[in-house]
Amino acid sequence: MAIDTVEGLPQSAGAAQSAGLLARVAVAAGLGWSIAFVAIGVRWGLQLYGDGAIFSYAVVTQSAWAVHWHNIANRSFVYLVSLAPAEAYVRVTQDADGGIVLYGLLFFGAPLVGLAATFFADRSAGRVIFTVACASTACLCPLVFGFPTEMWIAHAVFWPALALAHGAPRTPGGFALVLAGLLALVFAHEAALVLAFAIVLTLLLRGRRDPRFVRGAICFALVLAAWIAMKVVVPPDSYFAPVLADARLNFFNPLRLADRVLLLIVAALAGYGVLSVALRRMGWRGGAVTAAVIVVAGLAAYWWLLAPPLHAEHRYFLRTLLVLALPCVGALAALLVCLTGDDGAPPPDWARPAARALARLATREGTLAIAMLIVVVVHAVETARFVNGWTDYVAAVRVLANGPASDSQLGDSRFVSSARIPAPLQELAWSSTTPFLSVLVSPGFRPVHLVVDPAAGYFWLPCALASANSAGAVPAPTRSMIQSYACQHRR
Secondary structure, X not given: OOHHHOOOOOOOHHHHHHHOHHHHHHHHHHHHHHHXXXXXXXXXXXXXXXXXXXXXXXXXXXXXXXXXXXXXXXXXXXXHHHHHHHHXXXXXXXXXXXXXXXXXXXXXXXXXXXXHHHHXXXXXXXXXXXXXXXXXXXXXXXXXXXXXXXXXXXXXXXXXXXXXXXXXXXOHHHHHHHHHHHHHHHOOOOOHHHXXXXXXXXXXXXXXXXXXXXXXXXXXXXXXXXXXXXXXXXOOOOOOHXXXXXXXXXXOOHHXXXXXXXXXXXHHHHHHHHHHHHHHHOOOOOHHHHHHHHHHHHHHHHHHHHXXXXXXXXXXXXXXXXXXXXXXXXXXXXXXXXXXXXXXXXXXXXXXXXXXXXXXXXXXXXXXXXXXXXXXXXXXXXXXXXXXXXXXXXXXXXXXXXXXXXXXXXXXXXXXXXXXXXXXXXXXXXXXHHHHHHHHOOHHHOOOOEEEOOOOOOOOOOHHHHHHOOOOOOOXXXXXXXXXXXXXXXX
Protein backbone atom coordinates (compact mmCIF):
# COMPACT_ATOMS: atom_id res chain seq x y z
CA MET A 1 0.00 0.00 0.00
CA ALA A 2 1.46 3.35 -0.97
CA ILE A 3 1.58 6.12 1.53
CA ASP A 4 -1.18 8.07 -0.14
CA THR A 5 -3.60 5.22 0.56
CA VAL A 6 -3.04 5.23 4.31
CA GLU A 7 -6.23 6.62 5.78
CA GLY A 8 -5.91 10.15 7.07
CA LEU A 9 -2.43 10.78 5.70
CA PRO A 10 -2.30 12.95 2.60
CA GLN A 11 -0.26 11.92 -0.41
CA SER A 12 3.46 12.61 -0.04
CA ALA A 13 2.94 14.00 3.46
CA GLY A 14 6.11 12.25 4.62
CA ALA A 15 8.18 13.81 1.87
CA ALA A 16 6.66 17.20 2.58
CA GLN A 17 7.43 16.82 6.26
CA SER A 18 11.04 15.80 5.68
CA ALA A 19 11.57 18.75 3.38
CA GLY A 20 9.51 21.23 5.39
CA LEU A 21 10.29 23.91 7.88
CA LEU A 22 10.15 21.64 10.91
CA ALA A 23 12.63 19.19 9.40
CA ARG A 24 15.03 21.98 8.44
CA VAL A 25 14.88 23.45 11.93
CA ALA A 26 15.41 20.01 13.49
CA VAL A 27 18.44 19.23 11.34
CA ALA A 28 19.97 22.67 11.86
CA ALA A 29 19.41 22.51 15.62
CA GLY A 30 20.75 18.97 15.93
CA LEU A 31 23.88 19.57 13.90
CA GLY A 32 24.42 22.97 15.53
CA TRP A 33 24.27 21.51 19.03
CA SER A 34 26.49 18.58 18.04
CA ILE A 35 29.20 20.98 16.93
CA ALA A 36 28.65 23.20 19.96
CA PHE A 37 29.07 20.23 22.32
CA VAL A 38 32.60 19.70 21.05
CA ALA A 39 33.55 23.38 20.90
CA ILE A 40 32.13 24.29 24.32
CA GLY A 41 33.08 21.06 26.07
CA VAL A 42 36.73 21.13 25.08
CA ARG A 43 37.19 24.91 25.24
CA TRP A 44 35.95 25.08 28.84
CA GLY A 45 37.22 21.70 29.95
CA LEU A 46 33.85 20.20 30.79
CA GLN A 47 35.42 16.74 30.54
CA LEU A 48 36.71 17.53 34.04
CA TYR A 49 33.24 18.11 35.49
CA GLY A 50 31.78 15.64 37.97
CA ASP A 51 33.07 12.11 37.47
CA GLY A 52 35.00 13.46 34.50
CA ALA A 53 37.77 14.59 36.86
CA ILE A 54 38.63 11.03 37.90
CA PHE A 55 38.22 9.78 34.33
CA SER A 56 40.62 12.45 33.09
CA TYR A 57 43.04 11.69 35.92
CA ALA A 58 42.86 8.02 34.89
CA VAL A 59 43.76 9.02 31.33
CA VAL A 60 46.80 10.92 32.59
CA THR A 61 47.89 7.93 34.72
CA GLN A 62 46.84 5.41 32.04
CA SER A 63 44.73 3.45 34.51
CA ALA A 64 41.08 3.93 33.46
CA TRP A 65 40.26 0.23 33.39
CA ALA A 66 41.84 -0.42 36.80
CA VAL A 67 40.32 2.69 38.39
CA HIS A 68 36.73 2.18 37.29
CA TRP A 69 35.88 0.41 34.05
CA HIS A 70 36.53 -3.10 35.35
CA ASN A 71 33.53 -2.42 37.60
CA ILE A 72 31.28 -1.51 34.70
CA ALA A 73 32.55 -3.83 31.98
CA ASN A 74 29.07 -3.79 30.44
CA ARG A 75 29.77 -0.18 29.50
CA SER A 76 33.07 -1.04 27.87
CA PHE A 77 32.07 0.47 24.52
CA VAL A 78 32.35 3.91 26.11
CA TYR A 79 35.82 3.03 27.41
CA LEU A 80 36.92 1.76 23.99
CA VAL A 81 35.80 4.81 22.04
CA SER A 82 36.81 7.60 24.44
CA LEU A 83 39.21 6.72 27.26
CA ALA A 84 41.30 3.95 25.68
CA PRO A 85 42.41 6.06 22.67
CA ALA A 86 43.24 8.99 24.98
CA GLU A 87 45.28 6.70 27.24
CA ALA A 88 47.11 5.31 24.21
CA TYR A 89 47.90 8.83 23.07
CA VAL A 90 49.39 9.72 26.46
CA ARG A 91 51.36 6.48 26.51
CA VAL A 92 52.91 7.18 23.10
CA THR A 93 53.43 10.96 23.33
CA GLN A 94 53.69 11.60 27.10
CA ASP A 95 51.43 14.59 26.38
CA ALA A 96 49.03 14.42 29.34
CA ASP A 97 47.21 17.67 28.57
CA GLY A 98 46.70 16.52 25.00
CA GLY A 99 45.30 13.22 26.26
CA ILE A 100 42.70 15.03 28.35
CA VAL A 101 41.73 17.15 25.35
CA LEU A 102 41.49 14.05 23.15
CA TYR A 103 39.25 12.37 25.72
CA GLY A 104 37.00 15.45 25.64
CA LEU A 105 36.95 15.51 21.85
CA LEU A 106 36.00 11.85 21.60
CA PHE A 107 33.36 11.99 24.29
CA PHE A 108 31.71 15.27 23.37
CA GLY A 109 31.99 14.43 19.67
CA ALA A 110 29.83 11.31 20.01
CA PRO A 111 26.54 13.02 19.03
CA LEU A 112 28.11 14.45 15.86
CA VAL A 113 29.60 11.08 14.90
CA GLY A 114 26.28 9.40 15.73
CA LEU A 115 24.35 11.76 13.48
CA ALA A 116 26.85 11.26 10.66
CA ALA A 117 26.51 7.48 11.00
CA THR A 118 22.71 7.81 11.07
CA PHE A 119 22.75 9.93 7.91
CA PHE A 120 24.59 7.24 5.97
CA ALA A 121 22.67 4.32 7.53
CA ASP A 122 19.22 5.85 7.04
CA ARG A 123 17.65 4.51 3.85
CA SER A 124 14.18 5.92 4.49
CA ALA A 125 12.54 8.41 2.17
CA GLY A 126 13.78 11.89 3.06
CA ARG A 127 16.06 10.38 5.75
CA VAL A 128 13.30 10.54 8.34
CA ILE A 129 15.31 8.77 11.06
CA PHE A 130 18.20 11.21 10.64
CA THR A 131 15.80 14.16 10.95
CA VAL A 132 14.22 12.82 14.14
CA ALA A 133 17.69 11.99 15.50
CA CYS A 134 18.69 15.62 15.00
CA ALA A 135 15.58 16.78 16.87
CA SER A 136 16.33 14.38 19.72
CA THR A 137 19.93 15.57 19.91
CA ALA A 138 18.86 19.21 20.09
CA CYS A 139 16.08 18.70 22.64
CA LEU A 140 17.42 15.96 24.93
CA CYS A 141 21.22 15.99 24.90
CA PRO A 142 21.72 19.53 26.30
CA LEU A 143 19.96 18.37 29.47
CA VAL A 144 22.90 16.07 30.33
CA PHE A 145 25.69 17.86 28.44
CA GLY A 146 28.77 18.29 30.59
CA PHE A 147 28.33 15.30 32.85
CA PRO A 148 30.18 12.21 31.58
CA THR A 149 27.24 9.82 31.76
CA GLU A 150 27.55 6.81 29.50
CA MET A 151 23.97 7.45 28.38
CA TRP A 152 25.48 10.29 26.33
CA ILE A 153 27.16 7.66 24.15
CA ALA A 154 24.08 5.43 24.22
CA HIS A 155 22.00 8.25 22.74
CA ALA A 156 24.55 8.72 19.96
CA VAL A 157 24.56 4.99 19.13
CA PHE A 158 20.78 4.50 19.37
CA TRP A 159 20.01 6.36 16.16
CA PRO A 160 22.37 4.62 13.72
CA ALA A 161 21.37 1.30 15.35
CA LEU A 162 17.70 2.13 14.67
CA ALA A 163 18.46 3.16 11.09
CA LEU A 164 20.39 -0.06 10.48
CA ALA A 165 17.64 -2.20 11.99
CA HIS A 166 15.14 -0.76 9.54
CA GLY A 167 17.30 -0.19 6.51
CA ALA A 168 20.34 -2.48 6.43
CA PRO A 169 20.40 -4.81 3.39
CA ARG A 170 18.89 -8.24 3.93
CA THR A 171 22.27 -9.90 3.46
CA PRO A 172 24.86 -11.43 5.79
CA GLY A 173 26.62 -8.08 5.75
CA GLY A 174 23.40 -6.33 6.76
CA PHE A 175 22.93 -8.83 9.58
CA ALA A 176 26.46 -8.07 10.79
CA LEU A 177 25.77 -4.33 10.72
CA VAL A 178 22.59 -4.68 12.78
CA LEU A 179 24.37 -6.95 15.25
CA ALA A 180 27.27 -4.49 15.56
CA GLY A 181 24.90 -1.57 16.13
CA LEU A 182 23.00 -3.34 18.89
CA LEU A 183 26.25 -4.58 20.49
CA ALA A 184 27.63 -1.05 20.63
CA LEU A 185 24.36 0.19 22.10
CA VAL A 186 23.95 -2.35 24.91
CA PHE A 187 27.63 -2.08 25.89
CA ALA A 188 27.28 1.68 26.36
CA HIS A 189 25.09 1.44 29.47
CA GLU A 190 23.04 -1.22 31.25
CA ALA A 191 19.86 0.75 30.64
CA ALA A 192 20.59 0.64 26.92
CA LEU A 193 19.19 -2.88 26.98
CA VAL A 194 15.82 -1.13 27.14
CA LEU A 195 16.76 0.93 24.10
CA ALA A 196 17.89 -2.09 22.10
CA PHE A 197 14.68 -3.94 22.95
CA ALA A 198 12.71 -0.84 21.91
CA ILE A 199 14.46 -0.86 18.53
CA VAL A 200 13.38 -4.47 17.97
CA LEU A 201 9.82 -3.59 18.99
CA THR A 202 9.69 -0.80 16.40
CA LEU A 203 10.28 -3.46 13.75
CA LEU A 204 6.89 -4.94 14.70
CA LEU A 205 5.38 -2.03 12.79
CA ARG A 206 6.31 -4.10 9.75
CA GLY A 207 4.70 -7.27 11.10
CA ARG A 208 5.91 -10.26 13.10
CA ARG A 209 6.95 -12.16 9.98
CA ASP A 210 8.86 -9.35 8.37
CA PRO A 211 12.51 -10.40 7.76
CA ARG A 212 13.75 -7.24 9.47
CA PHE A 213 11.92 -8.07 12.68
CA VAL A 214 13.17 -11.65 12.61
CA ARG A 215 16.72 -10.40 12.02
CA GLY A 216 16.43 -7.84 14.79
CA ALA A 217 15.07 -10.40 17.25
CA ILE A 218 17.91 -12.81 16.52
CA CYS A 219 20.50 -10.05 16.88
CA PHE A 220 18.99 -8.93 20.17
CA ALA A 221 19.11 -12.49 21.51
CA LEU A 222 22.79 -12.75 20.60
CA VAL A 223 23.54 -9.35 22.11
CA LEU A 224 21.70 -10.22 25.32
CA ALA A 225 23.71 -13.44 25.62
CA ALA A 226 26.96 -11.49 25.21
CA TRP A 227 25.82 -8.93 27.77
CA ILE A 228 25.00 -11.61 30.33
CA ALA A 229 28.32 -13.35 29.69
CA MET A 230 30.23 -10.12 30.30
CA LYS A 231 28.29 -9.55 33.50
CA VAL A 232 29.27 -13.02 34.76
CA VAL A 233 32.89 -12.96 33.63
CA VAL A 234 33.76 -9.42 34.77
CA PRO A 235 31.71 -8.61 37.90
CA PRO A 236 32.22 -5.39 39.90
CA ASP A 237 34.49 -5.50 42.93
CA SER A 238 33.15 -5.70 46.48
CA TYR A 239 33.52 -1.96 47.10
CA PHE A 240 31.65 -0.83 44.02
CA ALA A 241 28.97 -3.55 43.83
CA PRO A 242 26.66 -2.07 46.53
CA VAL A 243 27.11 1.40 45.02
CA LEU A 244 26.04 0.06 41.63
CA ALA A 245 23.07 -1.73 43.17
CA ASP A 246 21.93 1.49 44.84
CA ALA A 247 22.36 3.39 41.58
CA ARG A 248 20.11 0.87 39.82
CA LEU A 249 17.40 1.30 42.43
CA ASN A 250 17.47 5.07 42.03
CA PHE A 251 17.89 5.19 38.26
CA PHE A 252 14.15 5.30 37.57
CA ASN A 253 13.26 7.38 40.62
CA PRO A 254 10.52 9.70 39.29
CA LEU A 255 11.56 12.40 41.75
CA ARG A 256 14.78 12.76 39.75
CA LEU A 257 12.72 14.08 36.86
CA ALA A 258 11.33 16.96 38.93
CA ASP A 259 14.12 19.08 37.52
CA ARG A 260 13.94 22.86 37.33
CA VAL A 261 15.05 23.10 33.69
CA LEU A 262 12.76 20.31 32.57
CA LEU A 263 9.82 21.96 34.32
CA LEU A 264 10.84 25.30 32.82
CA ILE A 265 10.74 23.82 29.31
CA VAL A 266 7.33 22.27 29.95
CA ALA A 267 5.99 25.57 31.30
CA ALA A 268 7.43 27.54 28.37
CA LEU A 269 5.91 25.16 25.81
CA ALA A 270 2.58 25.12 27.62
CA GLY A 271 2.52 28.93 27.72
CA TYR A 272 3.45 29.08 24.07
CA GLY A 273 0.68 26.65 23.15
CA VAL A 274 -1.98 28.48 25.11
CA LEU A 275 -0.95 31.87 23.73
CA SER A 276 -0.78 30.57 20.16
CA VAL A 277 -4.30 29.14 20.32
CA ALA A 278 -5.69 32.26 22.00
CA LEU A 279 -4.12 34.64 19.49
CA ARG A 280 -5.22 32.49 16.56
CA ARG A 281 -8.82 32.49 17.79
CA MET A 282 -8.62 36.26 18.16
CA GLY A 283 -7.67 36.45 14.50
CA TRP A 284 -4.18 37.76 15.30
CA ARG A 285 -1.94 37.45 12.26
CA GLY A 286 1.39 35.85 13.09
CA GLY A 287 0.01 34.62 16.39
CA ALA A 288 2.61 31.84 16.76
CA VAL A 289 5.50 34.27 16.37
CA THR A 290 3.93 36.76 18.76
CA ALA A 291 3.34 34.02 21.32
CA ALA A 292 6.98 32.93 21.01
CA VAL A 293 8.21 36.50 21.56
CA ILE A 294 6.09 36.80 24.70
CA VAL A 295 7.35 33.46 26.05
CA VAL A 296 10.99 34.32 25.37
CA ALA A 297 10.51 37.69 27.06
CA GLY A 298 9.05 35.89 30.07
CA LEU A 299 12.01 33.53 30.14
CA ALA A 300 14.44 36.44 30.01
CA ALA A 301 12.68 38.05 32.98
CA TYR A 302 12.83 34.74 34.85
CA TRP A 303 16.59 34.42 34.40
CA TRP A 304 17.31 38.09 35.03
CA LEU A 305 15.10 38.73 38.05
CA LEU A 306 15.09 35.38 39.84
CA ALA A 307 18.67 34.24 39.13
CA PRO A 308 17.69 30.56 39.54
CA PRO A 309 20.22 27.92 40.60
CA LEU A 310 22.46 26.42 37.97
CA HIS A 311 21.51 23.28 36.13
CA ALA A 312 24.53 21.30 37.33
CA GLU A 313 24.11 18.19 39.50
CA HIS A 314 20.84 17.27 37.82
CA ARG A 315 22.63 16.85 34.50
CA TYR A 316 23.60 13.47 35.90
CA PHE A 317 20.13 12.53 37.09
CA LEU A 318 18.46 13.39 33.79
CA ARG A 319 20.22 10.48 32.10
CA THR A 320 17.05 8.64 33.15
CA LEU A 321 15.05 10.90 30.85
CA LEU A 322 17.07 9.67 27.88
CA VAL A 323 16.08 6.08 28.63
CA LEU A 324 12.42 7.03 28.97
CA ALA A 325 12.24 9.37 25.98
CA LEU A 326 14.31 7.57 23.36
CA PRO A 327 11.98 4.58 22.89
CA CYS A 328 9.08 7.01 22.34
CA VAL A 329 10.96 9.21 19.89
CA GLY A 330 12.42 6.16 18.18
CA ALA A 331 8.93 4.69 17.77
CA LEU A 332 7.81 7.95 16.15
CA ALA A 333 10.72 7.79 13.73
CA ALA A 334 9.97 4.15 12.93
CA LEU A 335 6.30 4.92 12.28
CA LEU A 336 7.30 7.71 9.91
CA VAL A 337 9.67 5.33 8.15
CA CYS A 338 6.88 2.82 7.63
CA LEU A 339 4.55 5.51 6.32
CA THR A 340 7.13 6.93 3.92
CA GLY A 341 8.82 3.65 3.00
CA ASP A 342 9.27 2.52 -0.57
CA ASP A 343 8.65 -1.18 0.12
CA GLY A 344 4.87 -0.87 -0.01
CA ALA A 345 4.42 -2.29 3.47
CA PRO A 346 1.60 -0.56 5.35
CA PRO A 347 1.62 -0.10 9.10
CA PRO A 348 -0.69 -2.39 11.07
CA ASP A 349 -4.27 -1.30 11.65
CA TRP A 350 -3.58 -0.13 15.20
CA ALA A 351 -1.04 2.39 13.84
CA ARG A 352 -3.56 4.17 11.63
CA PRO A 353 -4.75 6.57 14.36
CA ALA A 354 -1.14 7.62 14.82
CA ALA A 355 -0.89 8.18 11.07
CA ARG A 356 -3.90 10.47 11.15
CA ALA A 357 -2.48 12.34 14.14
CA LEU A 358 0.77 12.87 12.24
CA ALA A 359 -1.17 14.19 9.32
CA ARG A 360 -2.80 16.78 11.54
CA LEU A 361 0.55 17.73 13.08
CA ALA A 362 2.03 18.19 9.62
CA THR A 363 -0.36 21.10 9.11
CA ARG A 364 1.18 22.84 12.15
CA GLU A 365 4.84 22.36 11.35
CA GLY A 366 5.53 26.10 11.62
CA THR A 367 4.14 26.16 15.15
CA LEU A 368 6.14 23.05 16.06
CA ALA A 369 9.33 24.52 14.59
CA ILE A 370 8.96 27.61 16.75
CA ALA A 371 8.35 25.39 19.79
CA MET A 372 11.61 23.58 19.09
CA LEU A 373 13.39 26.91 18.85
CA ILE A 374 12.03 27.86 22.28
CA VAL A 375 13.52 24.66 23.68
CA VAL A 376 16.82 25.52 22.00
CA VAL A 377 16.79 28.97 23.61
CA VAL A 378 16.26 27.48 27.08
CA HIS A 379 19.09 25.01 26.54
CA ALA A 380 21.43 27.70 25.20
CA VAL A 381 20.92 30.03 28.16
CA GLU A 382 21.11 27.27 30.77
CA THR A 383 24.28 25.92 29.15
CA ALA A 384 25.87 29.38 29.14
CA ARG A 385 25.02 29.84 32.82
CA PHE A 386 26.46 26.41 33.62
CA VAL A 387 29.69 27.10 31.73
CA ASN A 388 30.14 30.48 33.43
CA GLY A 389 29.63 28.92 36.83
CA TRP A 390 32.01 26.07 35.99
CA THR A 391 34.70 28.54 34.93
CA ASP A 392 34.43 30.38 38.24
CA TYR A 393 34.45 27.12 40.20
CA VAL A 394 37.57 25.82 38.46
CA ALA A 395 39.32 29.12 39.17
CA ALA A 396 38.34 28.87 42.85
CA VAL A 397 39.65 25.29 43.10
CA ARG A 398 42.91 26.30 41.44
CA VAL A 399 43.42 29.22 43.83
CA LEU A 400 42.64 27.08 46.87
CA ALA A 401 44.89 24.22 45.73
CA ASN A 402 47.84 26.56 45.24
CA GLY A 403 47.26 28.91 48.18
CA PRO A 404 48.69 28.92 51.70
CA ALA A 405 45.63 27.57 53.53
CA SER A 406 45.57 23.99 54.78
CA ASP A 407 43.39 21.82 57.02
CA SER A 408 45.50 19.20 58.78
CA GLN A 409 42.43 17.89 60.61
CA LEU A 410 41.54 16.21 57.32
CA GLY A 411 44.39 13.81 57.93
CA ASP A 412 47.30 15.50 56.18
CA SER A 413 48.78 18.99 56.37
CA ARG A 414 48.87 18.95 52.57
CA PHE A 415 45.06 18.83 52.40
CA VAL A 416 42.70 21.79 52.30
CA SER A 417 38.93 21.68 52.68
CA SER A 418 36.71 22.44 49.69
CA ALA A 419 34.33 24.07 52.19
CA ARG A 420 36.55 27.14 51.85
CA ILE A 421 35.20 27.67 48.34
CA PRO A 422 32.46 30.37 48.33
CA ALA A 423 28.99 28.94 48.86
CA PRO A 424 27.51 30.19 45.55
CA LEU A 425 30.05 28.07 43.67
CA GLN A 426 29.30 24.89 45.61
CA GLU A 427 26.56 24.13 43.08
CA LEU A 428 29.35 22.88 40.81
CA ALA A 429 31.04 20.68 43.42
CA TRP A 430 31.25 16.91 43.02
CA SER A 431 32.55 15.61 46.33
CA SER A 432 34.19 12.35 45.28
CA THR A 433 36.30 13.84 42.48
CA THR A 434 37.33 17.21 43.95
CA PRO A 435 40.88 16.03 44.85
CA PHE A 436 41.53 14.92 41.27
CA LEU A 437 40.11 18.14 39.87
CA SER A 438 42.50 20.15 42.07
CA VAL A 439 45.39 18.21 40.53
CA LEU A 440 44.26 18.59 36.94
CA VAL A 441 43.64 22.34 37.09
CA SER A 442 46.98 23.11 38.77
CA PRO A 443 49.99 24.08 36.63
CA GLY A 444 52.01 20.99 35.79
CA PHE A 445 49.64 18.85 37.93
CA ARG A 446 51.55 20.17 40.97
CA PRO A 447 49.08 21.59 43.51
CA VAL A 448 50.49 22.82 46.78
CA HIS A 449 47.51 21.30 48.56
CA LEU A 450 45.00 18.63 47.63
CA VAL A 451 41.47 20.05 47.77
CA VAL A 452 39.34 17.58 49.71
CA ASP A 453 35.60 17.55 50.39
CA PRO A 454 35.12 16.54 54.06
CA ALA A 455 31.63 15.25 53.20
CA ALA A 456 32.80 12.82 50.51
CA GLY A 457 31.34 9.35 50.94
CA TYR A 458 32.79 7.55 47.93
CA PHE A 459 36.50 7.08 47.24
CA TRP A 460 37.64 6.07 43.80
CA LEU A 461 41.15 4.76 44.44
CA PRO A 462 42.05 1.88 46.74
CA CYS A 463 45.29 2.34 48.62
CA ALA A 464 47.11 -0.36 46.64
CA LEU A 465 46.26 1.19 43.29
CA ALA A 466 47.15 4.70 44.43
CA SER A 467 50.47 3.40 45.76
CA ALA A 468 51.30 1.45 42.60
CA ASN A 469 50.16 4.08 40.13
CA SER A 470 53.39 5.65 38.90
CA ALA A 471 52.61 5.87 35.18
CA GLY A 472 51.85 9.08 33.34
CA ALA A 473 52.74 12.69 33.94
CA VAL A 474 51.61 13.16 37.56
CA PRO A 475 54.66 14.31 39.61
CA ALA A 476 55.78 12.25 42.60
CA PRO A 477 54.73 14.84 45.24
CA THR A 478 51.22 14.91 43.80
CA ARG A 479 51.04 11.12 43.68
CA SER A 480 52.11 11.10 47.32
CA MET A 481 49.15 13.32 48.27
CA ILE A 482 46.74 11.17 46.26
CA GLN A 483 48.17 8.07 47.94
CA SER A 484 47.74 9.61 51.39
CA TYR A 485 44.14 10.50 50.62
CA ALA A 486 43.32 7.07 49.20
CA CYS A 487 45.00 5.10 51.99
CA GLN A 488 43.10 7.05 54.65
CA HIS A 489 39.76 6.04 53.25
CA ARG A 490 40.07 2.82 51.27
CA ARG A 491 42.49 0.08 52.19
